Amino acid sequence: MHAFIGLLLAIESLQMGTLPRQWRPSGPNCTEVPDWQVHEYNPNTWIIRESGCTNYEKPFLYLIFGENKALLQDTGAGKTDIDRLIPNLLAQWAKRNNKPVPPLLVVHSHSHGDHVSGDKQLAALPNVTVVPAKPDEIEKALAMPGWPEKLGVIDLGGARQLDAIPIPGHDAADMALYDRQTGLLLTGDTVYPGRLYVRNFPEYVKSIDRLVNFAKDRPIAHVLGTHIEQARTPFNDYKVRTVYQPDEAVLELSRGDLLELQSALAEMKGKPRRQELSRFTIFPRVALP
Ligand SMILES: [Zn+2]
Numbered sequence: 001m002h003a004f005i006g007l008l009l010a011i012e013s014l015q016m017g018t019l020p021r022q023w024r025p026s027g028p029n030c031t032e033v034p035d036w037q038v039h040e041y042n043p044n045t046w047i048i049r050e051s052g053c054t055n056y057e058k059p060f061l062y063l064i065f066g067e068n069k070a071l072l073q074d075t076g077a078g079k080t081d082i083d084r085l086i087p088n089l090l091a092q093w094a095k096r097n098n099k100p101v102p103p104l105l106v107v108h109s110h111s112h113g114d115h116v117s118g119d120k121q122l123a124a125l126p127n128v129t130v131v132p133a134k135p136d137e138i139e140k141a142l143a144m145p146g147w148p149e150k151l152g153v154i155d156l157g158g159a160r161q162l163d164a165i166p167i168p169g170h171d172a173a174d175m176a177l178y179d180r181q182t183g184l185l186l187t188g189d190t191v192y193p194g195r196l197y198v199r200n201f202p203e204y205v206k207s208i209d210r211l212v213n214f215a216k217d218r219p220i221a222h223v224l225g226t227h228i229e230q231a232r233t234p235f236n237d238y239k240v241r242t243v244y245q246p247d248e249a250v251l252e253l254s255r256g257d258l259l260e261l262q263s264a265l266a267e268m269k270g271k272p273r274r275q276e277l278s279r280f281t282i283f284p285r286v287a288l289p
């Protein structure tokens, strides 16, 4: 089949969803802010945002339901009650669908502390498998040898399959997920509206090439990362540790943003430098020990 016709058919079969025009700001009064905001993108795709009043990183977590299994990407930042939240959400979904509570597979966008804080709490629950955010553990648990060149597939049952795409460079264990059912591409801290901290520049460049190449012949509904640091005003970001961001940008980016990032990186010709683009900043950093 011609690739273009294939793409059109793929778009037609996508399950759509909606995103908020604005996520609930963390403030100005923290006593009025719930610990978590849970947004149903569609009935089987839930996006969870941690409150900035709990932790200024206010990361996003993704909960995706298949026929046989649910998947959670990331477990939050700081001390939380995620081991209460997630079982509640699983039970809610099960009740609504008249099904047993599904087993849960936990994977990560990467290994940084603001994305793995709840790992131990969740691993202590029944019917939960937590895959540690380390390349060798991911290779084993998801049966995807050949990190970072080789991709994997996570099958949640029914028609719900996610492609796992290693994208190291911000961290050693960065992994994007592509949901074939919704066309959502989850890119963690590698691509989001904010400061893209690059710790291993050559790896990062290769990873963005890998992502763009992957996205080339697939429908991409949205590119969704794990933070918002950008304001609605182009080129403006909130300072590190800002809790209250009343004018923050939307979360969603597009394939076009990926292409802009790829070409800005290519123009650096191997010499990393800070560069502000309208929706994010490339922010090289020396590798942490
Ligand atoms: Zn990170």
Ligand SMILES: [Zn+2]
Pocket: 057, 059, 112, 114, 115, 189, 226, 227
């Ligand atoms: Zn982060």
